Amino acid sequence: METIHGNWVGCGTVFYNERTGAVSKSINEVIDYANLEIDLHGLAAYLDYGYVVFGRTPVKHVKYLLPTESLTVIDGKLVVTEHSDQVLEGFGKPSKEADVLDKMEDRINRWANSFQEDILIPTSGGFDSRLLNILVKDRNRIRAYTYGTSYDQQQSREAVYAQALSERLNTDWHRVDLGGFNHYIADWYALYGVSVAASGTYHMEFYKQIAERENHRKLQLLSGIIGDAWAGAFTVAEVDTPASYRTLGHTHGMSADASRALKANYQEALVTPFFEKQRALLKLPEYRLLTTMRTKMTMLQFLVNLPPYYGFETYSPFLEQDIALDMLNLPAERRANRQWQRDFFKKHNVLFEEEKHHYTYQNSLNYYALLHHPLEPLNVGLLREVIDPAYLEWINTTLARINWQERVFQTLMHMPKVKEGLKLMGFKNKLMQAYFAYITIKPIEIMLSKRNAS
Numbered sequence: 001m002e003t004i005h006g007n008w009v010g011c012g013t014v015f016y017n018e019r020t021g022a023v024s025k026s027i028n029e030v031i032d033y034a035n036l037e038i039d040l041h042g043l044a045a046y047l048d049y050g051y052v053v054f055g056r057t058p059v060k061h062v063k064y065l066l067p068t069e070s071l072t073v074i075d076g077k078l079v080v081t082e083h084s085d086q087v088l089e090g091f092g093k094p095s096k097e098a099d100v101l102d103k104m105e106d107r108i109n110r111w112a113n114s115f116q117e118d119i120l121i122p123t124s125g126g127f128d129s130r131l132l133n134i135l136v137k138d139r140n141r142i143r144a145y146t147y148g149t150s151y152d153q154q155q156s157r158e159a160v161y162a163q164a165l166s167e168r169l170n171t172d173w174h175r176v177d178l179g180g181f182n183h184y185i186a187d188w189y190a191l192y193g194v195s196v197a198a199s200g201t202y203h204m205e206f207y208k209q210i211a212e213r214e215n216h217r218k219l220q221l222l223s224g225i226i227g228d229a230w231a232g233a234f235t236v237a238e239v240d241t242p243a244s245y246r247t248l249g250h251t252h253g254m255s256a257d258a259s260r261a262l263k264a265n266y267q268e269a270l271v272t273p274f275f276e277k278q279r280a281l282l283k284l285p286e287y288r289l290l291t292t293m294r295t296k297m298t299m300l301q302f303l304v305n306l307p308p309y310y311g312f313e314t315y316s317p318f319l320e321q322d323i324a325l326d327m328l329n330l331p332a333e334r335r336a337n338r339q340w341q342r343d344f345f346k347k348h349n350v351l352f353e354e355e356k357h358h359y360t361y362q363n364s365l366n367y368y369a370l371l372h373h374p375l376e377p378l379n380v381g382l383l384r385e386v387i388d389p390a391y392l393e394w395i396n397t398t399l400a401r402i403n404w405q406e407r408v409f410q411t412l413m414h415m416p417k418v419k420e421g422l423k424l425m426g427f428k429n430k431l432m433q434a435y436f437a438y439i440t441i442k443p444i445e446i447m448l449s450k451r452n453a454s
Contacts, residue, residue: 002072003070003071003072004023004065004070004071004072005065005069005070006065006066006067006068006069006070007067008067008086008087008321009067009226009290009293009294009297009319009321009324010066010067010293010294010295010297010298010301011297011301011304011319012025012301012305013025013064013065013195013297013298013301014064014065014071015027015029015030015057015062015063015064015195016030016062016063016064016065016071016078016080017030017031017032017061017062018061018062018063018078019032019061020032020061021073021076021077021078023071023078025305026191026193027057027059027062027064027192027193027194027195028190028193030062031059031062031193031447033447033450033451033453033454034451034454036059036060036447036451036454037059037060037061038058038059038060038385038386039056039057039058039059039060039061039062040261040262040263040264040266040386041056041264041266041269041270042054042056042057042058042059042060042266042270043058043261043264043386043444044258044261044264044265044266045258045266045270045271046058046194046440047255047256047257047258047260047261047387047440047441048246048249048251048255048256048257048258048266049246049249049251049255049295050196050197050199050249050251050254050255050256050299050436050440051195051196051197051296051298051299052064052194052195052196052298053249053270053295053298054266054270054271054274055069056270057194057195058194058444058447059194059447063080064195064298065080066294067085067087067294068082068083068084068085069081069082069083070083087290087321087325088281088287090321090322090325090329091284091286091287091325091328091329092286092329093325093329094329094331095325095326095327095329095330096330097330097334097340097344099326100323100326100327100330101135101344103322103323103326104131104135104317104323105135105137107317107320107323108132108135108136108222108317109135109136109137111220111222111315112136112137112138112141112220115220117217117218117219117220118141118142118143118219118220119136119141119142119143119219119220119221119222120143120144120145120210120219120220120221120222120307120312121133121136121142121143121144121145121221121222122144122145122146122206122221122223122224123144123145123146123162123165123166123173124146124158124161124162124224125146125157125158125159125160125161125162125164125165125352126158126161126224126228127227127228127231127233127338127341127345128224128225128227128228128231128318129144129162129224130161130165130345130350131224131227131341131344131345132222132224132317133165133166133169133171134169134345134348134350136222139169139170139171142169142171142172143172143174143214143219144162144165144166144171144172144173144174145173145174145175145176145206145210146158146159146162146163146173146174146175146176147159147175147176147177147178147202147206147365148175148177148178148365149364149365150364150365153175153177153178154175155358157357159175160357160358161352161357162175163175164350164352164357165350165352168349168350169350174213176206176209176210176213178202178205178206178209178365178369179205179365179368179369179372179373180205180369180372180373181201181202181204181205181369182201182369182370182373182375183373184198184201184204184205185198185201185439185442185443186446187201187204188200188201188204188443189442189443189446189447191306191309192302192443193443193447194443194444194447195298196298196299196302196443197254197255197256197299197436197439197440197442197443198439198440198442198443199254199299199436199439199440200299200302200303200306201439202365202369203302203303203306204306207306207307207309207310207312208310210310210312211310211311211312216311217311218311218312218313219311219312220312220313220314220315221307221312221313221314221315222314222315222316223303223304223307223314223315223316223318224316224318225300225301225303225304225316225318225319226293226297226300226318226319226324227316227317227318227327228338229289229292229293230289230318230323230324230327230328231327231335231338231340231341232327232330232334232335232336232337232338232339232340233338235285235289236248236250236285236288236289236291236292237288238282238283238288239275239282239288240282241275242267242271242272242275243267245271245274245275246271248288248291248292248295249292249295249296250292250295250296251296253432253433253436254436254440255436255437255440256436256437256440256441257391257437260387260388260391261386261387261388262385262386262387262388278291286328289328290328304316304319366432366435367431367432370399370402370431370435371402374399374400375399375438377396377399377400378392378395378396378438378441378442378445379445379449380392380393380396382445382448382449382452383441383444383445383448385448386444386448387441387444391437392441394434395434395437395438395441398430398431398433398434399431399434399435399438402431
């Protein structure tokens, strides 16, 4: 067995079982279900983040390689070695916008010239996919697909901008309407197990529809994964205590409540050691951003490793270390609000943000799916082994009661300006809290069922 090194940003996670010696990119292949034990600290961390973190998982002895680690076999045993972080050497080396754009264009078109198939670009209308569409030289090969996030999905900003982009670049574009993705939770578990909550099932529905529309022909997919982070879309607040470390998870509330896991406080066991080791580096904004992407990559990587199951091999220039660092090292004033990209889009007549378009910001896709495809209740009798049964009952009850008052509230909560006002007044979207808790906990339930069946 060759030495395996963790990916620089954590993409392509490698899982291993310390006890059995199994190694795989699939967590399901390294879990010994017949002898499964729960790692309470790993479970609590998973619940809080909505994906595995700190190299731990909800399963005792099952861990995964971090970006600065390598795995090898010595005398028949798995040995994990920690290395210095080579990425840090790339911080602070000034770069130029023209050079960054030229490098991306060169990499993308070298990739495109290496095969004959057409190019699938999931096109949200946002900056990352917009840039990719522009940089592909042979636009006759582009097959752009978009899903809307609003009730009227054709009026979603994503769909409106994506269609406008296609019209100006003269590319082939289609909108895919979603809403049935709650049916894919079991399929999600088959691929990702308890490594990540069932938070990407909408992409299963998305790619299934694309594959059917394309008659299951092979396409090569160009992904904009995490391009926004390197480009300057957001900054990460200072992390000066172990308690503030969770901001690096960038969870957006798509998780459960770790305090409801029985007998498990992972802060001292997992968070504090990571914080202390990184305390000095976390003062650097670039390092906080890199760590955020590394932390969340165990979830985000489905954007590139899910499409191949539908016949779409995937590439992204934003996962290449030199391109990411070049973007990160652009002048701060040009990265702020992604001004360097705004100017580039204006030059190409696709800066839609400065134009008048009729659309809605509404993001109600999860509510729409929940409304039309109810979820089966969590198995309280099974899950009470590791999670507070009162919390489980609250989740089930909340998801089961979508009466007319709840429908009115959800309509208001999915109007961005009204939503902000309601939040300021202390209103919380308990239905969505319950939904995200459900899709985080459901994989744990499936895992315990498989253990019992073994």
